[in-house]
Amino acid sequence: MSTSMTDRSAHRGLPPLLEVNDLKKHFPIKAGFFGNTTGHVYAVDGVSFHIEKGETLSLVGESGCGKSTVGKALLRLFPPTAGQVVLDGKRIDDLSQGQLRPIRRRVGVVFQDPFSSLNPRMRVKDLLAEPIRNYGLAKNGAELDERLAKLMDLVRLPRDAVTRWPHEFSGGQRQRICIARALAGEPDLIICDEAVSALDVSVKAQIVNLLQDLQTQLGLAMLFISHDLAIVEHMTHRVAVMYLGKIVEIAPRRSLFGAPKHPYTEALLSAVPVPEPGASRQRIVLKGDVPSPINPPKGCRFHTRCPYAFDRCRTDEPELKQTQPGQWAACHLHDLPEASNPLARSLPAAA
Amino acid sequence: MSSTTAPLAGRAALTAKDVAAAAPLPDVMQPKTRRKGAIGYMLRHPTIAIGGFLLLIIFAIAIFAPFLWTKDPTALAPVMRTRNPSAAAWFGTDMLGRDVYSRVLYGTRVSLMVGFGVAFFASVIGLAIGLVSGFVRWADSIIMRIMDGLMSIPSILLAIALMALTRGSVGNVILAITIAEIPRVSRLVRGVVLSLREQPYVDAAIASGTSTPVIIWRHILPNTLAPMTVQATYICAAAMLIEAGLSFIGAGTPPIIPSWGNIMAEGRALWQVKPYIVFFPAIFLSITVLAVNLLGDGLRDSLDPRAAKRV
């Protein structure tokens, strides 16, 4: 791939590669003979973030928090209800599908399930050739073959594997094929929607390493959607934590994992089982379940489970506020004096 | 794992005598070698083999009917009326003296034509409607309400009504039954399309810049063919039965054409005394429908991906 892609990450002063402003996706609930709308699922309800060139931003949260919906709305697999999506300075959320098609080249996607992500009736070469042909990246058969070979090299599969069918590969190998397909259009951004969650431990490590290598090699930006906090911490530059369709905290990796500023982030981190027997950690076990996104709680959406909730949380909805450079959290605790703020601790010094 | 290089010297010295080998494990079951190729496939799917074999014979009968010692199926012979089966007339003769054996053999042609004709046209039209319905949101509810309406009428009644509007001919019979069968196919295709649309590989294709017609052609259509094929066999069998039923009540193939339904209709009056006139076409109809259904069941089992996942 071209040299301009590799040194892009050096230019940090430029506008961000992707900017998302107040993105909303409400799914109507239809019922009855005439399919009347009886309510909405507020899957994504006002999400804003940006991704720099060559940067990894992770979206984390539990199932139903809307993180996958964000990814799919960015890919325009369904139209967003409201909000702006700006790719490299150009608004793309208001384009028609036809206008959007050539721009899709710049965003690749890898989904969770490597088995259903590949059409079982297409050979690997046809699967990979599809985006190459769509974007007119190969003028003739020889150029196509050359690109296919390059893609297979990138994801470290044997070149002659292109003539085989998806069912001849294992889960990890299929995920490599999916990554190759995502790279076929020479994108600037890859959306990984739980891309390693379905894989076995040893294979997961292979794919995580591959993604990291590709990112440095190709200067890719990545939106890494995952519920696996340990993998996220390993991979990412910045993290956005979602709860019930909203971002509750967004921060650089070290700040978020070292000194979370939202009670939900804190609880999420403490809930992850750690492979160290006898590790004495103070665990915050949240009460109850995530409320329904059809009827989210008034005020702060987390107040029904928050161990620190006070009166204001039940009525006022907190907004994302900067608590430290780069670290934003949506929590009223930070308006309290520092002595009565349980999340006021600062980041431990680097070891 | 930094120690991997250090004990290399010691490792080289280690031989089979120094280590504890695991006790060999007994074989719980022996692998069976299975025949490959067509014969192996037939052995593993006996329903396909039996159904296919029967259907092959029936097709041969239809094609070679003139050479299978038949007479003109429409030739009247008043002297030879209602003769019992004998060496001269294997299945006997009917009340106009026509040879039942010849009529039944020629009737095979009508049944197969109707069965396969309806299966083909209903599949193609149903596939198109199902694809539109599965992809065009606003059209979906309109199409499906129409299909619901069609489905609420028993297909034989619908066919009778359609036949009443047209002149009796094999082509019109095929048309009438096809219209009656379309809702079933389009519902099936719509269901398959809706589930395929949710597949991540379709999302991935959209994200790869593939246009909607290409997605339908390349990603949706090939994956609907397996369930369609199975459904087509069932429609084929149903169409044959409906054709016989229509002819039997006089609303189907014109009486001049020997079809199984017609033969049975003509033999109905003499059922008490000359049961063979009804018996032979009925047996042929049953065997043909059975063959097609066996083939359909076999195909379903063979194409069902869940069956392939059995450990």
Add this chain to the structure above:
Amino acid sequence: MALLEVENLQTHFRTPDGGVNRAVDGLSFSVEAGETVAIVGESGCGKSVTSMSILRLIPEPPGQLAGSIRFQGKDLLKLTEREMRAIRGNEISMIFQEPMTSLNPVLSIGQQIGEALRLHQGLSKQQAEAKAVEMLTLVGIPAPDKRVKEYPHQLSGGMRQRVMIAIALACNPKLLIADEPTTALDVTIQAQILDLMRDLKHRVGAAIVLITHDLGVVAEVAERVIVMYAGRKVEEANVADLFRNPRHPYTQGLLGAVPKLGSSLEGETERLAEIPGLVPSLKQKIQGCVFASRCPKVTELCREVAPALEEKAPRHVAACHYAEREAIAA
């Protein structure tokens, strides 16, 4: 005598093309009363097949079991189906991964908990319902007398898994097999269920066989760990020993492949250790060590001679020719 003694268990399956899939091949282990043993491994290593084999839930054919599974001295493989039914759900019970599909949608929670009680302990309808309320209280479901009349779709995933645990514990089993009990749950709900399991372990006293792929869950709940690979046991040790001093290269690889939470606080994160290659097909007989094709320390000897499970340290067994020497060298 141990509560459960599995010896040389082999569970093989006939594949559709006539071959043999050696899903579990020569597995031996034992579980003492009241103990929590985890079986870990990646998908296809045979851990779930093992749990199904213990309960004799493997359909035969295509499956075929060999070896022995002695529960309280009785060989379960020699029992009739009728005798086995008296044990399932009564003395040995099971929790499955998917709380959505493991409950019957048309029966109320109370009926499902009461079913086993009425069947095995001959309780009346009223007694069974009273006991169901008691069980729901035990697993921490709020308003149990109301919940007992509800249906599975009215409960969240975490609540359903609590109900599954209540059903499993209703008859006071001696052995509870939990097959990936928290895998389908979200992190915060998983934490609740793990807390509950730890708490119940002390209160109920049943032995637990925990089947999981999640090393974090193992570290939090288990006392002893069995590592399975390609249908065999490759290592077994106390949980602390295993995590601190893994002897088998596969276990070492697994532990290296998992990033630790908090890694970013200790400077730059390291590259994850990969285990190269793929799990070998179980359809061929494997000569030599099952891990030889992926092992970083493999030698000719490994490919020829299958290593026996040897005690490399007190109560710490591993099936590797080089494990002991490595440990001494390191």
